[in-house]
Amino acid sequence: MTTINEHTVNEHPPAHAAQEPDEHPAAAVSFIDGIRQADLVPVRKVPPAHGWRRWLYRATFGALNPGRSRDERRLADLEDTIRTGLRGSYKIGVLGKGGAGKTTVTACVGSVFAELRNEDRIVAVDADTAFGRLAGRVDPTAAGSYWELVADTHLEHFSDVKSRLGSNACGLYVLPGESGTLRRRVINPDIYRQAMNQLDRHFTIVVVDCGSTMDCAVTEEALQDLDGLLVIASPWLDGATSAALTMEWLAASGRTDLLNNTVVVLNDLDGRADAGRVARLREEFSSKGCHVVELPYDPQLRPGGPVDMVNEVGPDTRRRVLQIAAHIAGGFASTTNRNRR
Numbered sequence: 001m002t003t004i005n006e007h008t009v010n011e012h013p014p015a016h017a018a019q020e021p022d023e024h025p026a027a028a029v030s031f032i033d034g035i036r037q038a039d040l041v042p043v044r045k046v047p048p049a050h051g052w053r054r055w056l057y058r059a060t061f062g063a064l065n066p067g068r069s070r071d072e073r074r075l076a077d078l079e080d081t082i083r084t085g086l087r088g089s090y091k092i093g094v095l096g097k098g099g100a101g102k103t104t105v106t107a108c109v110g111s112v113f114a115e116l117r118n119e120d121r122i123v124a125v126d127a128d129t130a131f132g133r134l135a136g137r138v139d140p141t142a143a144g145s146y147w148e149l150v151a152d153t154h155l156e157h158f159s160d161v162k163s164r165l166g167s168n169a170c171g172l173y174v175l176p177g178e179s180g181t182l183r184r185r186v187i188n189p190d191i192y193r194q195a196m197n198q199l200d201r202h203f204t205i206v207v208v209d210c211g212s213t214m215d216c217a218v219t220e221e222a223l224q225d226l227d228g229l230l231v232i233a234s235p236w237l238d239g240a241t242s243a244a245l246t247m248e249w250l251a252a253s254g255r256t257d258l259l260n261n262t263v264v265v266l267n268d269l270d271g272r273a274d275a276g277r278v279a280r281l282r283e284e285f286s287s288k289g290c291h292v293v294e295l296p297y298d299p300q301l302r303p304g305g306p307v308d309m310v311n312e313v314g315p316d317t318r319r320r321v322l323q324i325a326a327h328i329a330g331g332f333a334s335t336t337n338r339n340r341r
């Protein structure tokens with residue numbers, strides 16, 4: 001008979017004896033990292049909104065979805081850029097020679113921002129001392145003004161402020177200037193700043209329709225805290241020269257940050273601009289590092305009155321206004337709510 005002694009037991013431990021711990025326990029392995037939504041969930045095409053693609057989609061009750069056209073995708077990209085996240089607030093100035101269409105562009109760009117950024121509050125401000133007409137392009141029934149806004153000492157909430165402003169269907173608010181002749185009150189830097197201090201408390205994006213001369217005291221005050229700028233030029237010698245002088249003045253005055261966030265808008269007001277001339281102007285401004293957008297003639301904008309960016313302007317006009325707004329929105333990501341004065 002074999003005797004099992006102490007040495008035999010130590011040399012051959014039972015199978016259930018404790019083992020050395022594993023250096024890589026199963027709990028340290030990630031099972032979720034290798035599961036990706038893109039591999040398992042099919043990408044759904046966005047249904048088309050225009051043209052034969054939309055007809056095919058509707059005729060087949062959605063069974064055939066050719067997806068959006070290249071043009072629709074480009075427009076969607078512009079809209080996504082306009083919706084770029086913004087920390088704090090952003091001020092956009094609009095400059096241009098008298099008759100270049102700066103007030104119309106102010107209303108168009110402001111309306112697009114209000115339409116596509118409906119979680120923000122957008123206001124257009126008439127800072128043209130020469131009987132500005134911005135309210136007529138946004139809300140002709142607006143009865144407020146700088147003086148009523150500043151004189152009201154009970155503007156604690158947004159509902160109090162908006163009672164002093166006008167607004168349009170896109171949700172763009174407007175602070176009118178002084179348009180009456182019987183009680184001519186001229187906007188000055190002090191009243192402008194007091195009004196802006198009120199608006200800054202409630203609005204995320206402010207679009208300022210400045211005067212037509214750079215040496216206007218109110219325009220100089222407005223330039224102190226702008227983040228972006230639109231320079232409106234007609235495709236004629238006087239309009240192009242005025243825009244070029246504006247750009248040179250910005251550079252000479254040390255406003256290089258603002259100059260880098262400037263868009264030159266070549267505005268064809270009457271549809272008679274020569275294509276070759278416009279191309280040369282575009283090349284000239286682009287060669288200096290400027291963003292340039294050509295705004296075509298639109299008969300819906302010519303007669304005056306409120307601007308309807310949703311139902312009335314042509315598709316090409318809307319596309320170009322989206323491009324303008326997208327260029328401006330390109331500066332949103334680097335902006336914080338700082339003291340810019």
